[in-house]
Amino acid sequence: MIMEYKLTYNQFMQGLEQEKLLGLVCNGCGAATCPPLGVCRACGGQELRVAEMSGVGTLRTFTVVRVAPEGRTPPYVVAMVELDEGPWVMGNLEGLPLDQSNMDIIGKKVKVGSRRVQTKLPVQENQRSLTFHLI
Amino acid sequence: MIMEYKLTYNQFMQGLEQEKLLGLVCNGCGAATCPPLGVCRACGGQELRVAEMSGVGTLRTFTVVRVAPEGRTPPYVVAMVELDEGPWVMGNLEGLPLDQSNMDIIGKKVKVGSRRVQTKLPVQENQRSLTFHLI
Amino acid sequence: MREVAVLGVAMTKFGVSDKTNLEMFAEAGLEAISKSSLNPKDIQALFFGNCLGDFEEGQLHMAPFAHAELGLPTGAPATRFESACATATVAIRHAALLVGAGIYDVVLAGGTERAAGMGTPLATRTFAMACQAHHESSAGITFPGVFAMAAHMYAHKYGIALSELKRHMAEVAVKNHYHGSLNPKAHFRKPITVDTVLNSMMVADPLQLFDCCPFSDGAAALVLAEANKARELVEKPVFIAGTGQASAGSLYLQRDLTRIKAREEASRQAFSQAGIGPQDVQVVELHDCFTIAEILALEAMGFYGFGSAYKSASSRETYLGGKLVVNPSGGLKAKGHPIGATGAAQVTEIVEQLRGECGERQVNGARVGMVDTLGGDFGTVCNIILRV
Amino acid sequence: MREVAVLGVAMTKFGVSDKTNLEMFAEAGLEAISKSSLNPKDIQALFFGNCLGDFEEGQLHMAPFAHAELGLPTGAPATRFESACATATVAIRHAALLVGAGIYDVVLAGGTERAAGMGTPLATRTFAMACQAHHESSAGITFPGVFAMAAHMYAHKYGIALSELKRHMAEVAVKNHYHGSLNPKAHFRKPITVDTVLNSMMVADPLQLFDCCPFSDGAAALVLAEANKARELVEKPVFIAGTGQASAGSLYLQRDLTRIKAREEASRQAFSQAGIGPQDVQVVELHDCFTIAEILALEAMGFYGFGSAYKSASSRETYLGGKLVVNPSGGLKAKGHPIGATGAAQVTEIVEQLRGECGERQVNGARVGMVDTLGGDFGTVCNIILRV
Numbered sequence A, B: 001m002i003m004e005y006k007l008t009y010n011q012f013m014q015g016l017e018q019e020k021l022l023g024l025v026c027n028g029c030g031a032a033t034c035p036p037l038g039v040c041r042a043c044g045g046q047e048l049r050v051a052e053m054s055g056v057g058t059l060r061t062f063t064v065v066r067v068a069p070e071g072r073t074p075p076y077v078v079a080m081v082e083l084d085e086g087p088w089v090m091g092n093l094e095g096l097p098l099d100q101s102n103m104d105i106i107g108k109k110v111k112v113g114s115r116r117v118q119t120k121l122p123v124q125e126n127q128r129s130l131t132f133h134l135i
Numbered sequence C, D: 001m002r003e004v005a006v007l008g009v010a011m012t013k014f015g016v017s018d019k020t021n022l023e024m025f026a027e028a029g030l031e032a033i034s035k036s037s038l039n040p041k042d043i044q045a046l047f048f049g050n051c052l053g054d055f056e057e058g059q060l061h062m063a064p065f066a067h068a069e070l071g072l073p074t075g076a077p078a079t080r081f082e083s084a085c086a087t088a089t090v091a092i093r094h095a096a097l098l099v100g101a102g103i104y105d106v107v108l109a110g111g112t113e114r115a116a117g118m119g120t121p122l123a124t125r126t127f128a129m130a131c132q133a134h135h136e137s138s139a140g141i142t143f144p145g146v147f148a149m150a151a152h153m154y155a156h157k158y159g160i161a162l163s164e165l166k167r168h169m170a171e172v173a174v175k176n177h178y179h180g181s182l183n184p185k186a187h188f189r190k191p192i193t194v195d196t197v198l199n200s201m202m203v204a205d206p207l208q209l210f211d212c213c214p215f216s217d218g219a220a221a222l223v224l225a226e227a228n229k230a231r232e233l234v235e236k237p238v239f240i241a242g243t244g245q246a247s248a249g250s251l252y253l254q255r256d257l258t259r260i261k262a263r264e265e266a267s268r269q270a271f272s273q274a275g276i277g278p279q280d281v282q283v284v285e286l287h288d289c290f291t292i293a294e295i296l297a298l299e300a301m302g303f304y305g306f307g308s309a310y311k312s313a314s315s316r317e318t319y320l321g322g323k324l325v326v327n328p329s330g331g332l333k334a335k336g337h338p339i340g341a342t343g344a345a346q347v348t349e350i351v352e353q354l355r356g357e358c359g360e361r362q363v364n365g366a367r368v369g370m371v372d373t374l375g376g377d378f379g380t381v382c383n384i385i386l387r388v
């Protein structure tokens, strides 16, 4: 009866350090959940197994943050990507000049990676955030 | 119908800078409220006038803080004093060796003053806290 | 359930204040109680909203201190609610539910926030804490950034040139600043033009400074009571016809940011409870934290079809005198956005509109009004429908 | 009002965890739902407690994210409550009121906190934010300091030598550590002696380290439902017989720190609603954040006369097997105190006691149990009386 969280944040971070984008696949409906949750994002099922995502997806939207939170240095691009397995993830688009970070990038394929969180504020040990590079 | 706060925190702080302990006196029941509130602490009345407290009172309880919040340097004494006008106030007992800061000080008369808040953390401009000295 | 009415309503001037959260709330709360022909001793519970008192002033657990500022009875519990920008609306909804249920007869609800006092870098950081911390705030997303991503998605999804969408978005700001110019309590009282918006600094592409609401200080509060008691106490009670509240997870789960599912559900609940539809509403105070946000709200609540509300301000349909007046107070955009107080100020505006007390910005013939408040990155939406 | 029952209850192990607030809450919440023979889709609202997520993890507005972790429906609103250490109890009380009122039939309530993760200096600072910021936290008061001042006042008021009071206070710690040694979920499971307490480091005179509860990580959750529905779903529903909640201002207004007025009022409400008195209660989980706190609570709730409860543990009256068993879980002192989860863990213990599921620490013949949680420096007290 005791529930055990299947893929914790710390395990997800360890995956990123090893260049693996981990998620959960539902034994019930087959949907992938990434980043992880307590249940399947699609059907709410609790029979989940850890699986590595392909790390490839499609850029769905973005912004260029020019006024940043305390502890961050703007400008930088935040984007949302739909992974080929279905889940959406948020991260930073890198490697593209800002003046090319415009509506044209919506729909482009990207490769997902990660980097240490870019902040001067204290954060959790091992905290990483996702990065996207146009393929 | 518009309510205006009678003695704001900033005005209370300005009073302390000028070595005045300001409070409110109720036109209804005569009770003094210090530090200030929106209403009389005794009867809830809203007809209040600003008045200077005598700054003399009786020590009612205390502690020696030896594990301090981030940004503060222990040990120091925190005490509660009943002003001669009736209100209780919290502040720091100063000028007494720690080994004499024991049960014997309960019931002793004190003079109330103030000092800049003792912290390394960012605080509001002009923030002061009360001090007590045994008379 | 018993019928519930709003009695006295009050708000401080929104803007930059040198008063504390408690002082601002005391002013609004005492005024609301006094306008209800009541004394603080008559209040049976306090439903209190505040988001970031711990960062603003080092104050957690603010509700009991607010309770003491007003001299409320010990037996009248003070409870803090926090639902990001929807905080006060959620507090008011819970107040209305418990008065309706007969747990309390007369209560005070509202909120306070000192957002301007934090300054832009800290305020930007702490507001972004309402995004999912581990997987989204970690990428440096900001609140303007969330709505900026929604705007890009809107332009892409509906095939609207970004420059055209931005012009229509700017018209939303122009409208709300015009409305705000008629509101003595508004943070900004200066009318602006489309050029003001399009020439302002870029905050998060495509949102410019004048697409964004300000960080404001302020408080607002109102008294709720069982309807019969309300009729005894005040001349024009305003009745709560329906409420709704719904929730959604982080953006990575919401996916289509042009469709705010929690709002579609919350407004459906509120309309269903009120037994009316969007066509029956004459005035709405909705969550225009950014210009695109007003457009998304109008669609999710059913006032416009999806992909069509972007012209609502340019067509002047949502102006004072239009067929549905949107944000006659100036909205978050011009009236200001002290996040923990915002919902209570929205209810204050609708109540005063339904009572015909709004002077220059009065919506003629308003009989049904609606409040819409969104918390965080679309995680909470709370709606309240009011009627005379 | 309809009768309300508790169905499944669950808590994580309390202590030091490497899981996030959301992960801990997901574990407790899913277990509570599963033990109720329900699915997350059946839950109609989430009453969620958390105090300091913004400092712990940079997470404000945590309720909707908790909602998403569990896969709750969009139409089931998630609302965050914050009443300092009484947070979860206040959330549960509001859940019970709204189920009783017929607004919802089945809801989830609980809380989570990651207090240990902050480390002592930050945790000490952020906990002290629950004191009045402008006039009291500014003097550097801490939570141990608040209760230390109460202990000094107690000794002075009742003419008890401080050394004698301290020995009796230490007996409270010894009892609760003994109880905790029987609880597999407790933060501390080692019995201690009076000497352990009296030889530990001084935290705030006269409170030593073992007079103080720890900073803990943990979560707890429970399902509440209308009583008939509960009877269909679980074998042994436990019923809510009464609740109470009351508020007080800062210490400068409370003055006599040996008399916790908000508790006297809240427990009076709860007893009155339940139609019983202190003599009818066999087991209580009360707010022993410090040893003196258990003594003050026993007096304010009417279990002991004022000035007489300090001998309650030394006399063994409050031990397992005593006439009123106090904190059989180990209390905040030994079970641990993840502040936003504490009240839900207290209810969890009472429910399991009333069901006879507590094994070695079972209170024989328990039919009525009581929960008592204090928030901040006596600003909020919330009581819940449960019965089989």
Ligand SMILES: [Zn+2]
Pocket: A026, A027, A028, A029, A030, A031, A040, A041, A042, A043, A044, A045
């Ligand atoms: Zn599934």
Ligand SMILES: [Zn+2]
Pocket: B026, B027, B028, B029, B030, B031, B040, B041, B042, B043, B044, B045
């Ligand atoms: Zn008076």
